[in-house]
Amino acid sequence: MNNNEFIKVPFLSGLDQENYTRWLVALNETAKGFTICDVKELTTAERHEARVAVVANPSTSQLADLPNLVWVQSLWAGVETLVNQELAPSLQVVRLVDDRLSETMAEAALAWVLYLHRGMPKYRQQQDRRQWQQWPVKLAHERSVAVLGMGALGKRVARKLRETGFVVRGWSKNAKSVDELTMEHFYGEGGLREILSVSEIVIILLPLTEDTSGLLGRQKLSYLPSGASIINFARGPIIDDGALLDSLNSGQLAHAVLDVFATEPLPEHHAFWTHPGITVLPHIAAPTDKTSASKIVASNLTGYFENGTIPPVISKTRGY
Numbered sequence: 001m002n003n004n005e006f007i008k009v010p011f012l013s014g015l016d017q018e019n020y021t022r023w024l025v026a027l028n029e030t031a032k033g034f035t036i037c038d039v040k041e042l043t044t045a046e047r048h049e050a051r052v053a054v055v056a057n058p059s060t061s062q063l064a065d066l067p068n069l070v071w072v073q074s075l076w077a078g079v080e081t082l083v084n085q086e087l088a089p090s091l092q093v094v095r096l097v098d099d100r101l102s103e104t105m106a107e108a109a110l111a112w113v114l115y116l117h118r119g120m121p122k123y124r125q126q127q128d129r130r131q132w133q134q135w136p137v138k139l140a141h142e143r144s145v146a147v148l149g150m151g152a153l154g155k156r157v158a159r160k161l162r163e164t165g166f167v168v169r170g171w172s173k174n175a176k177s178v179d180e181l182t183m184e185h186f187y188g189e190g191g192l193r194e195i196l197s198v199s200e201i202v203i204i205l206l207p208l209t210e211d212t213s214g215l216l217g218r219q220k221l222s223y224l225p226s227g228a229s230i231i232n233f234a235r236g237p238i239i240d241d242g243a244l245l246d247s248l249n250s251g252q253l254a255h256a257v258l259d260v261f262a263t264e265p266l267p268e269h270h271a272f273w274t275h276p277g278i279t280v281l282p283h284i285a286a287p288t289d290k291t292s293a294s295k296i297v298a299s300n301l302t303g304y305f306e307n308g309t310i311p312p313v314i315s316k317t318r319g320y
Helices: 017-030 044-049 060-063 099-117 120-128 152-164 187-196 218-222 241-250 290-307
Strands: 007-013 034-038 051-058 070-072 092-094 145-146 167-172 184-187 200-204 226-232 253-258 278-280
Touching: 017 034, 017 167, 017 290, 034 184, 044 145, 044 152, 051 290, 070 290, 099 200, 099 226, 099 278, 099 290, 120 200, 145 152, 145 187, 152 167, 167 187, 184 187, 187 218, 241 253
Parallel strands: 007 034, 007 051, 051 070, 070 092, 145 167, 145 200, 167 184, 200 226, 226 253, 253 278
Antiparallel strands: none
């Protein structure tokens, strides 16, 4: 696949026009020997010739307009929206794996763990009441934190928290080597109950799949120690909203920091907005960095055009 200077790579997305244009500019700043373009610029013949596309939550109809695609490069780390569509069995999906994204997520995890660890929600409420009251400070090595999901993001988060002094444990659906972290690792249904029962703060970094949808419902939340808190940086449906509200209202949970929701943007009249036990964030924990992501996309496309190499693809049955 040499002579790639004449190759046009279509960019398919559900982004608004402003963001679409910004991404198109960023992607082409790093593209060497090929052009990433709006699919509308392709002739009928070029659409049939396209073997790869760059995507950001494209529609099924957009993908169908390129009938001979071999693989797509997603701009996002999470690809459940894409794989939940009726994709052609032969179409391979490559998710974005970006060290900068991992570092940004680790930074966010540390920030919000510290927010909970140092009792910031409580002090915010005291300020609203003009109440002056000091609370005992717990040291980091006295605070247990669970990281649910030990992929690239989870491992980087666990490392950052351990460097700060927290007692960190990890959980995965299946057994996984985390020897480089020298930390306790749990897996499976039994392991989930065990790790939840000893964790004061839980960070969710799991992909959304059939197995993880509704994973933290009423029973699982009851395993947590009284007064525990949750941070969800993964996907909204992993937590049962009703069960979460009940746990907060009963005092079983002290606080929840939510960056993701079943419906985004969060509806104006949703109960989460005004609940004193919930901090609402507008999906900002780890936004994709256009500069670093564009370099990764360019490298992946170059490898494909020069020698036919497709980067590691996700399992469409697992969803990651």
